[in-house]
Amino acid sequence: MNIALLGYGKMGKIIERIAINRGHSISFKADSKTKHFDFSNTDVAIDFSLPSTAVYNITQAINANVPVISGTTGWLADYDKITEHCNSNNGAFLYASNFSLGVNIFFEVNRILGSLIANYPDYNTHIEEIHHTQKLDAPSGTAITLAEGIINESDYKNWTMEQPKANEIKITAKRIENVPGTHSINYNSDVDSIEIKHTAHNRSGFALGAVIAAEWIKNKKGVFSMKDVLNINA
């Protein structure tokens, strides 16, 4: 399969290596200097770029009738606009805040724990994410997905990075040199605490998940998530 890399930074380079190891070719690589995207020899596009460029990149791929997956975070205010554009053009699009298998399992554990603790209001909920210092957005897309997972199972209505109100989940974002991505959810009461945590040791898990998603979406139409790729029905 021929893959276009929309974004050739830390993630784009690892995706290239894993895609080639799995027998794929790179049709073109776009970075901040690329003026024109030539999708003529592309089966699937993979966008890992910047919060400010993801919407443009995804739109270009959809307009060229090329299935596109995006791992770029920090642009989700436009998610509904993109899914409408995809559906009205009979395109194929998949966004995941985190492509790693481990985090997608973690999302399910988070959801189940959130639904269990929802019955016990003595526990205070706190999400913490830690990333490298080059990260442009905060909180991380993964932390937002984790918060939404808990909100869907409980009386929480929102997340915040400020002082939380009673129905808000507090998210703390820390930036530390070279950390690929660590997420933990802590439930704390006066008598005990429960914590679940996912630690990425490097970026290969994200990149492998993105290539697997690209292989999966080829020849499909619609808007998808990693639940579809990994066949998670929980």
Ligand SMILES: NC(=O)C1=CN([C@@H]2O[C@H](COP(=O)(O)OP(=O)(O)OC[C@H]3O[C@@H](n4cnc5c(N)ncnc54)[C@H](O)[C@@H]3O)[C@@H](O)[C@H]2O)C=CC1
């Ligand atoms: N969903 C997931 O599993 C993961 C998501 N991410 C997200 O992916 C994004 C990229 O992460 P990194 O590769 O670490 O960042 P990076 O800063 O290393 O790379 C971004 C690349 O985008 C390029 N770029 C800038 N303008 C562009 C344009 N108009 N078109 C195409 N490319 C352009 C830059 O030249 C740079 O090479 C971030 O939003 C990050 O949060 C990162 C890791 C995993």
Ligand SMILES: O=C(O)C1=N[C@H](C(=O)O)C[C@H](O)C1
């Ligand atoms: O910017 C990163 O590096 C990462 N971004 C994603 C996010 O915002 O959740 C996924 C991963 O944690 C690495």
